[in-house]
Amino acid sequence: MLRLSRKTLLALEAVIDIAFNARPEPVQAREITARQGVPQRYLEQVMQQLVRAGILKGVRGPRGGYRLAKERRRISVGDIVRAAELAEDENTEDVLPKSELGARIVTPFIQTLQEEVMTRLEAITVEDLCQKARAAGVSVDDHIASDFTI
C-alpha cells in the first residue's frame, strides 16, 4: 500500500488548520495540539521542518505562533509531503537490485508510479482543500470557537 507516516498526516492537518483559519494573528502550536490531540513537543518538531522548508513562518514571542509563508494557492500537498518525509532519511541509497529483471523492469516501473503520484500531489493546493472544507460544511466559527476549549 501507499503508506504515509503519521508525521506526514500531522503536517498536512497542521498546515490546513492554519490556512483554514483566517485570523490575522499567527496560530500557536498549542491550539493545534488541542485540536488534533497530539503531543505538543512532537508537533513543534514537525512545524520546524515545515518552517525550514519555507512553507510556514514562525513568529516568536508572546502572541506569536505560525503563519503561512506563502499564499494558500502556492503551497501544494506535494510540498508538504516532501517536507515531512524528506527530513531524516537523507541516505536515500536505493537498494539497487542485481538482477536484470529487477533493474530494468520493476525499479523503473515503481519510479514512474512514484513520480506520477507526486505530480498528482503537486497539482493540489492548500487552497483547494480549504474550499473543499468550506463546501463540506466545516464552519470557520466552530473552528475558531474550539480555540478556547483548551
Next chain:
Amino acid sequence: MLRLSRKTLLALEAVIDIAFNARPEPVQAREITARQGVPQRYLEQVMQQLVRAGILKGVRGPRGGYRLAKERRRISVGDIVRAAELAEDENTEDVLPKSELGARIVTPFIQTLQEEVMTRLEAITVEDLCQKARAAGVSVDDHIASDFTI
C-alpha cells in the same frame, strides 16, 4: 513519498522472475536468491505469503520450487503488493484524527488517493511486465543461463 517496503519489491521481482521464465519445471527459491542477491530464508518467507495469497503454488521435494498459481494475465501488480504488505499489519487501526478538519478533509483525501493508486496497480498484470521485459531486450536465454551460475 510513496514508500514501498523492500519485501514488496522482492515479491514483485520474484513473481516476475518466475513468470518470465517459461520452463515447465518450477523455479527454486535458491535460483532467485542467486539472481537477486537476497538472503534465501527471507525470500522463502515472502514466497509463502504469495502462496497463501493464491499467487504462487509451491511444489515440494527435490526438483520442486514455485510456479504461478494462475495465468500471467490474471495476476495484477496490485495483487502482489497487497499480498506482501497486508501480511503482518492486521491491526489496521487507522489513527482517526480528532479534529473536524482532519477527519472530514485530509483523511478522505488520502484514502481517495490510495484507492486511485490501487486501482491503477490492479490494471497492470504480470503479463504486461513480461512483455515490457522482452521489449526492453532482457533475453530469456541470459535469464536461464544464470540458473547454472550457482
Next chain:
DNA sequence: TAGGTATTCCGGGAAACAACCGGGGTTTGT
C-alpha cells in the same frame, strides 16, 4: 516398498532501523 534427500512449509525470535516522544536550554519579540 522402504529409506534417504531435497525442497517447501511453519513459527519464533534476534537485530537493525525508523517513528515517536520528551527534556533542557537558547533566542526572539512584547
Next chain:
DNA sequence: ACAAACCCCGGTTGTTTCCCGGAATACCTA
C-alpha cells in the same frame, strides 16, 4: 520579565528485516 518559537539530543516504542531449527512432503534409488 515573560511567552512563545527555535535547537539539539537522547530514550522509548514499534516495524521491518533477517535468521534459525525444525516439520511436512515429494522424488529417487535400491
